[in-house]
Amino acid sequence: xxxxxxxxxxxxxxxxxxxxxxxxxxxxxxxxxxxxxxxxxxxxxxxxxxxxxxxxxxxxxxxxxxxxxxxxxxxxxxxxxxxxxxxxxxxxxxxxxxxxxxxxxxxxxxxxxxxxxxxxxxxxxxxxxxxxxxxxxxxxxxxxxxxxxxxxxxxxxxxxxxxxxxxxxxxxxxxxxxxxxxxxxxxx
Amino acid sequence: xxxxxxxxxxxxxxxxxxxxxxxxxxxxxxxxxxxxxxxxxxxxxxxxxxxxxxxxxxxxxxxxxxxxxxxxxxxxxxxxxxxxxxxxxxxxxxxxxxxxxxxxxxxxxxxxxxxxxxxxxxxxxxxxxxxxxxxxxxxxxxxxxxxxxxxxxxxxxxxxxxxxxxxxxxxxxxxxxxxxxxxxxxxxxxxxxxxxxxxxxxxxxxxxxxxxxxxxxxxxxxxxxxxxxx
Numbered sequence: 001x002x003x004x005x006x007x008x009x010x011x012x013x014x015x016x017x018x019x020x021x022x023x024x025x026x027x028x029x030x031x032x033x034x035x036x037x038x039x040x041x042x043x044x045x046x047x048x049x050x051x052x053x054x055x056x057x058x059x060x061x062x063x064x065x066x067x068x069x070x071x072x073x074x075x076x077x078x079x080x081x082x083x084x085x086x087x088x089x090x091x092x093x094x095x096x097x098x099x100x101x102x103x104x105x106x107x108x109x110x111x112x113x114x115x116x117x118x119x120x121x122x123x124x125x126x127x128x129x130x131x132x133x134x135x136x137x138x139x140x141x142x143x144x145x146x147x148x149x150x151x152x153x154x155x156x157x158x159x160x161x162x163x164x165x166x167x168x169x170x171x172x173x174x175x176x177x178x179x180x181x182x183x184x185x186x187x188x
Numbered sequence: 189x190x191x192x193x194x195x196x197x198x199x200x201x202x203x204x205x206x207x208x209x210x211x212x213x214x215x216x217x218x219x220x221x222x223x224x225x226x227x228x229x230x231x232x233x234x235x236x237x238x239x240x241x242x243x244x245x246x247x248x249x250x251x252x253x254x255x256x257x258x259x260x261x262x263x264x265x266x267x268x269x270x271x272x273x274x275x276x277x278x279x280x281x282x283x284x285x286x287x288x289x290x291x292x293x294x295x296x297x298x299x300x301x302x303x304x305x306x307x308x309x310x311x312x313x314x315x316x317x318x319x320x321x322x323x324x325x326x327x328x329x330x331x332x333x334x335x336x337x338x339x340x341x342x343x344x345x346x347x348x349x350x351x352x353x354x355x356x357x358x359x360x361x362x363x364x365x366x367x368x369x370x371x372x373x374x375x376x377x378x379x380x381x382x383x384x385x386x387x388x389x390x391x392x393x394x395x396x397x398x399x400x401x402x403x404x405x406x407x408x409x410x411x412x413x414x415x416x417x418x
């Protein structure tokens with residue numbers, strides 16, 4: 001009996017929501033959300049709380065998108081349950097598809113194994129020559145390299161610290177990198 | 189999702205606007221026919237009706253086949269409109285089965301009769317490449333209108349809904365075709381015309397997931413929720 005009157009109340013709220021009554025809509029959505037959460041939790045007991053909330057939100061968005069399909073002459077709950085069932089089935093299909101294309105690995109390699117992809121990171125290993133090359137830079141270029149590459153400051157922070165424009169700093173660091181590259185290749 | 193559910197509910201309430209509930213499937217079918225039938229009539233008029241149309245109208249087999257094709261189109265349209273309503277009665281899916289069975293049965297009976305009267309010659313089959321493009325032409329506007337109307341509903345069963353929509357448009361297309369195309373040999377009609385209708389319905393079924401999907405309609409709602417100034 002109580003359930004019937006609950007359904008009747010929801011039907012009335014949905015009719016008002018279709019007419020654009022925002023307050024009735026909030027009441028309706030707040031009323032059905034715990035029920036949806038319960039249904040999703042019961043049917044998807046293996047998913048995390050966060051995923052359950054995602055599914056509930058998905059159903060609420062679906063309800064909103066197709067609210068014109070509700071026939072005000074009919075009870076509300078069967079309509080809502082049909083949407084819920086389909087959305088949960090869609091989510092299960094999505095999950096299965098994703099799982100089929102996912103590869104579980106213990107540790108992802110940090111780089112590719114072929115030689116070409118490792119030249120830049122592994123080819124040069126002479127910190128003394130690098131230190132010397134940085135010292136040989138002009139003061140402005142050295143400062144730019146120190147701040148942006150060694151102390152990892154942002155362009156904005158470095159420009160403020162040096163009292164330069166961001167554009168000028170970019171030019172300095174670009175030229176410094178070119179000079180370093182030239183010097184280090186010559187040395188090696 | 190990027191917001192909590194309470195916040196989402198508030199946002200949905202902020203963007204809620206009055207909506208007109210979708211009409212019952214049979215009312216929507218009537219609305220569809222009001223656009224589709226004049227278009228079919230226009231095409232028949234432009235291509236010019238077959239010269240023997242008046243005499244054909246008194247042949248019971250031709251009349252039954254035409255009525256069955258038309259009824260298949262109409263019932264398929266009603267079923268398609270029903271499938272986009274959450275909680276629809278699944279009995280709707282079987283409504284087109286009866287007229288379709290009558291249509292196929294009457295053509296099958298025609299094949300048997302042709303065999304009895306003319307022997308193997310009565311069942312000769314030769315290419316009739318006119319049928320497929322003609323059904324596409326006659327069914328084009330009904331199909332477009334059908335697609336637009338179906339997209340207003342919920343994409344619960346995209347493939348089934350699209351197949352029914354395709355069957356409706358192609359069935360109506362075939363009805364129109366036989367008003368200007370003088371091809372009445374039952375086997376030819378069965379293979380080239382009903383075959384074309386089935387191929388078009390199958391193509392519509394394949395296109396279903398692109399035409400009708402939750403992803404696009406949810407994305408629109410999600411965007412409105414995110415963009416709405418709170």
